[in-house]
Amino acid sequence: GQQVMQIPQYQHVQEGEDFTTYCNSSTTLSNIQWYKQRPGGHPVFLIQLVKSGEVKKQKRLTFQFGEAKKNSSLHITATQTTDVGTYFCAGAVAGNKLTFGGGTRVLVKP
Amino acid sequence: DAGVIQSPRHEVTEMGQEVTLRCKPISGHDYLFWYRQTMMRGLELLIYFNNNVPIDDSGMPEDRFSAKMPNASFSTLKIQPSEPRDSAVYFCASSLEVTEAFFGQGTRLTVV
Numbered sequence: 204g205q206q207v208m209q210i211p212q213y214q215h216v217q218e219g220e221d222f223t224t225y226c227n228s229s230t231t232l233s234n235i236q237w238y239k240q241r242p243g244g245h246p247v248f249l250i251q252l253v254k255s256g257e258v259k260k261q262k263r264l265t266f267q268f269g270e271a272k273k274n275s276s277l278h279i280t281a282t283q284t285t286d287v288g289t290y291f292c293a294g295a296v297a298g299n300k301l302t303f304g305g306g307t308r309v310l311v312k313p
Numbered sequence: 314d315a316g317v318i319q320s321p322r323h324e325v326t327e328m329g330q331e332v333t334l335r336c337k338p339i340s341g342h343d344y345l346f347w348y349r350q351t352m353m354r355g356l357e358l359l360i361y362f363n364n365n366v367p368i369d370d371s372g373m374p375e376d377r378f379s380a381k382m383p384n385a386s387f388s389t390l391k392i393q394p395s396e397p398r399d400s401a402v403y404f405c406a407s408s409l410e411v412t413e414a415f416f417g418q419g420t421r422l423t424v425v
Contacts, residue, residue: 301346
């Protein structure tokens, strides 16, 4: 079946630094979504990408969908302590069935 | 709207007992999802419904698990009999067509 892999599994970041988390699918996706889950919380939707090569920005967050629609990335600039949490990508092949990646757990060192 | 509402928030039960988790989706949403989250397996889709009809239950681990959606505003996930390995956080989520999924607060299930 469809698999969605995320790397790295953990990301320790110094406050103020940038980092990127990557998402790869075993199959071509119709769309990809990104979610953030704070410790003890529930996943919260960040963004959806649909078009090949699409790039979207939300303040310090930049999301990209690969040309082949099989991979995606999330880049955070000038990391803040509020960025702590686990970032999940979720890919849909058809319909609305989302397959979540394993997530990247982000820890910020002040 | 109050968002997706799940109950109970926490459930501790003994092995062999029946457990029922409840979910009220956001009004007007036509998709409802049940997910299970553990450290080992991450966030797994168990089953999802479209307009109250189960579409894909391939993620349901065993026959001990069953889910129903009798109407557009209510769904249940039942485990009978429960086992310690069922301990996890169970999330319900809803969405409108192929858009963002709104998650509930989750039910933390502990089976002892």
